[in-house]
Amino acid sequence: RAELVAFRRDLHMHPELGNQEFRTTAAIKERLERAGLTPRVLPIGTGLVCDIGTGTESGQWSGGPRMLALRADIDALPIPDSKTDCAYRSQVPDRAHACGHDVHTAVVLGTGLVLAALH
Numbered sequence: 001r002a003e004l005v006a007f008r009r010d011l012h013m014h015p016e017l018g019n020q021e022f023r024t025t026a027a028i029k030e031r032l033e034r035a036g037l038t039p040r041v042l043p044i045g046t047g048l049v050c051d052i053g054t055g056t057e058s059g060q061w062s063g064g065p066r067m068l069a070l071r072a073d074i075d076a077l078p079i080p081d082s083k084t085d086c087a088y089r090s091q092v093p094d095r096a097h098a099c100g101h102d103v104h105t106a107v108v109l110g111t112g113l114v115l116a117a118l119h
Contacts, residue, residue: 004106004109004110005106007027007031007106007109008102008103008105008106009087009088010027010088011024011027011074011097011102011105011106012088012089012090012097012102013088013089013090013091014090014091014092015076015077015081015090015092015095015096015097015102016074016075016076016092016095017075017076017077017078017095018075019044019046019075020046020075021046021047021074021075022045022046024046024074024105025041025045025046025047025048025074028048028074028105028109029041029048031109031113032048032050032109032112032113035113035116035117036116037050037052037112037116038050038051046074047074050112052112052115052116052119053119068115070108070111070112071108072101072104072105072107072108072109073101073104073105074101074105075101076090076092076095076096076097076098076101076102077095077096077097077098077099078094078095079094079095079096079098080093080094080096081095081096081098082096082098
C-alpha cells in the first residue's frame with residue numbers, strides 16, 4: 001500500500017501531457033518488471049500493455065479463455081496544480097493531475113500486481 005501511495009504521489013509531482021508521458025510510462029514499466037512481468041511499451045513510446053498469464057485458462061461460465069482487461073489514462077492537464085501547500089504538488093509549471101489519472105494509474109498498477117501475484 002505505501003509503495004502505491006508513493007507511486008501515485010510521484011506521478012502527481014511529475015505530470016505529463018498526452019503523448020508525452022515518457023517518464024510515467026517508464027515508471028509503470030519499471031514497477032511491472034520488478035514484479036517479474038514483461039510490459040510492452042507502445043510504438044509511440046508512451047503507454048504500455050502487460051499480459052498476465054496466457055489467456056488459455058478455461059472460464060467458469062463460457063468454457064473459453066478467461067481474460068480481463070484493465071486500463072487507465074496516464075496523461076495530465078495543461079493547468080496549474082491547485083494544491084498549494086501539499087508536499088507532492090506538481091513540480092511542472094502549468095501541468096497537473098487534476099482529474100484523477102494519477103490515482104487511476106496507481107489503482108490499475110496495484111490491481112495488476114495483485115493479479116500477477118495470484119496467478
